[in-house]
Amino acid sequence: xxxxxxxxxxxxxxxxxxxxxxxxxxxxxxxxxxxxxxxxxxxxxxxxxxxxxxxxxxxxxxxxxxxxxxxxxxxxxxxxxxxxxxxxxxxxxxxxxxxxxxxxxxxxxxxxxxxxxxxxxxxxxxxxxxxxxxxxxxxxxxxxxxxxxxxxxxxxxxxxxxxxxxxxxxxxxxxxxxxxxxxxxxxxxxxx
Amino acid sequence: xxxxxxxxxxxxxxxxxxxxxxxxxxxxxxxxxxxxxxxxxxxxxxxxxxxxxxxxxxxxxxxxxxxxxxxxxxxxxxxxxxxxxxxxxxxxxxxxxxxxxxxxxxxxxxxxxxxxxxxxxxxxxxxxxxxxxxxxxxxxxxxxxxxxxxxxxxxxxxxxxxxxxxxxxxxxxxxxxxxxxxxxxxxxxxxx
DNA sequence: CTTGAATGAGACTTTATAGTCTCGTTCCCT
DNA sequence: AGGGAACGAGACTATAAAGTCTCATTCAAG
Numbered sequence: 312x313x314x315x316x317x318x319x320x321x322x323x324x325x326x327x328x329x330x331x332x333x334x335x336x337x338x339x340x341x342x343x344x345x346x347x348x349x350x351x352x353x354x355x356x357x358x359x360x361x362x363x364x365x366x367x368x369x370x371x372x373x374x375x376x377x378x379x380x381x382x383x384x385x386x387x388x389x390x391x392x393x394x395x396x397x398x399x400x401x402x403x404x405x406x407x408x409x410x411x412x413x414x415x416x417x418x419x420x421x422x423x424x425x426x427x428x429x430x431x432x433x434x435x436x437x438x439x440x441x442x443x444x445x446x447x448x449x450x451x452x453x454x455x456x457x458x459x460x461x462x463x464x465x466x467x468x469x470x471x472x473x474x475x476x477x478x479x480x481x482x483x484x485x486x487x488x489x490x491x492x493x494x495x496x497x498x499x500x501x502x503x
Numbered sequence: 504x505x506x507x508x509x510x511x512x513x514x515x516x517x518x519x520x521x522x523x524x525x526x527x528x529x530x531x532x533x534x535x536x537x538x539x540x541x542x543x544x545x546x547x548x549x550x551x552x553x554x555x556x557x558x559x560x561x562x563x564x565x566x567x568x569x570x571x572x573x574x575x576x577x578x579x580x581x582x583x584x585x586x587x588x589x590x591x592x593x594x595x596x597x598x599x600x601x602x603x604x605x606x607x608x609x610x611x612x613x614x615x616x617x618x619x620x621x622x623x624x625x626x627x628x629x630x631x632x633x634x635x636x637x638x639x640x641x642x643x644x645x646x647x648x649x650x651x652x653x654x655x656x657x658x659x660x661x662x663x664x665x666x667x668x669x670x671x672x673x674x675x676x677x678x679x680x681x682x683x684x685x686x687x688x689x690x691x692x693x694x695x
Numbered sequence: 696c697t698t699g700a701a702t703g704a705g706a707c708t709t710t711a712t713a714g715t716c717t718c719g720t721t722c723c724c725t
Numbered sequence: 726a727g728g729g730a731a732c733g734a735g736a737c738t739a740t741a742a743a744g745t746c747t748c749a750t751t752c753a754a755g
Contacts, residue, residue, distance in 0.1 A: 348702080471646065544731075704748090706746085716737075
């Protein structure tokens with residue numbers, strides 16, 4: 312079955328590349344229990360495989376975003392749902408750490424920038440809801456959410472935390488770290 | 504001058520590799536304004552260059568750790584000094600993201616694990632001081648500090664934040680994110 | 696049973712890059 | 726001025742991995 316094979320290759324590529332970002336197609340083929348030639352039957356080239364993997368991660372994020380937008384009543388809630396969804400699907404994302412080649416793919420870069428900008432919008436809305444401290448630069452809020460998600464995925468992959476535990480901890484850390492939390496009167500207006 | 508050349512190569516390697524983790528020695532040599540052969544005169548091989556780069560980052564961290572241990576009166580303060588020192592030297596560390604090859608270097612791996620374990624000890628001490636919430640797994644605290652430092656280095660490298668601003672924001676985020684609710688007054692020992 | 700699509704295995708070519716070597720030049724030191 | 730160390734340039738080799746091609750095999754559908 313062609314579809315199952317293609318899927319198995321993608322799965323193996325994600326797993327192998329998250330362990331070793333420079334893994335060869337041969338290693339990926341072995342991991343997928345597939346001939347190396349079959350990889351080329353399903354993907355034009357190594358770049359094509361990487362691109363398909365990235366598209367998959369992007370689609371997964373888009374789906375989570377749409378679900379969150381539908382279910383959540385507040386931007387804060389949407390932020391939480393998206394964050395936890397991405398941590399839950401962490402294995403699909405870890406390979407992106409090293410995917411410098413993808414900077415050459417306009418579609419991927421564009422989609423990534425769109426998602427970051429959507430995240431920034433959500434952070435802006437969460438600021439207006441009073442959840443995110445308005446004095447923090449949005450760029451930093453986005454970057455640190457990214458960093459915490461990455462840390463969580465890594466911890467899960469390394470077996471240091473369970474998935475559910477990691478999801479909770481990430482949100483806990485984001486919340487207590489970035490939320491305005493009413494009872495905070497500390498004058499910190501001094502970050503230029 | 505041999506020493507200046509070696510230093511220039513290391514500098515260029517750090518800069519080039521942080522932009523493109525798979526950069527060739529040729530690209531690095533060009534960036535260093537040096538002949539490719541000269542790279543091999545100063546370093547045994549590509550692996551040797553990577554190893555030297557990593558050793559440099561490790562030494563820098565050790566120095567910051569010793570300074571912090573000498574200057575700080577509390578583990579919390581030491582944690583802050585170390586964190587900000589690493590963010591300040593971020594350009595020396597970004598290349599490590601992708602340095603999967605370094606897993607083959609026992610000295611590097613050992614030194615890295617030692618530093619992580621020192622960081623974990625410091626986190627433990629900061630817990631006892633009441634700064635870090637004791638109910639958070641130490642592994643998660645270490646991982647998220649790592650993640651936030653990484654996010655800050657990236658933001659600085661991308662020009663989204665200034666170095667000093669990033670140093671402040673990282674610590675601010677760690678503090679409000681991981682500290683026990685009661686211990687909030689100690690944290691505004693304003694940084695240089 | 697027959698057929699055709701998907702596959703595995705592996706030979707083969709191509710390309711990029713690591714690593715080696717040589718030679719002429721520059722530049723510093725005495 | 727003379728001499729040696731460090732360097733730049735580039736030719737050269739070795740190797741690993743990408744990408745192409747062929748052929749025999751499997752396997753499901755008719």
